[in-house]
């Protein structure tokens with residue numbers, strides 16, 4: 001076996017260990033039959049996650065976006081989750097989703113029933129990065 005393959009296996013094992021304390025979602029499938037796929041970047045780019053059930057707080061879901069958590073007795077630390085991270089969404093045929101700005105399905109809401117390539121263009125919201133881009137914190141997912 002080449003040394004490079006051994007190193008790659010080590011990285012995978014470390015990633016599995018880090019996920020143990022937090023919920024983790026599978027990457028988006030190529031054929032979307034249920035629920036939605038959320039993406040880190042616009043135009044369905046970057047890392048993705050397949051969501052088929054309501055998520056009350058995306059801070060509880062391990063993801064690609066870095067946030068500084070200043071709370072806790074041990075002092076501040078960087079955490080990685082899907083909060084304030086999603087930039088585009090694919091919706092399976094016959095499904096719909098509601099995206100909320102805050103946790104617990106609160107504040108600005110956007111109902112989507114079809115693919116949405118850029119949440120920055122959803123102009124009726126006023127998140128710091130335009131539209132609902134990098135702003136969504138909770139999601140409801142339903143069959144239509």
Ligand SMILES: [Ca+2]
Nearest residue numbers: 040085086087
């Ligand atoms: Ca993003």
Ligand SMILES: [Ca+2]
Nearest residue numbers: 101135136137
């Ligand atoms: Ca938010």
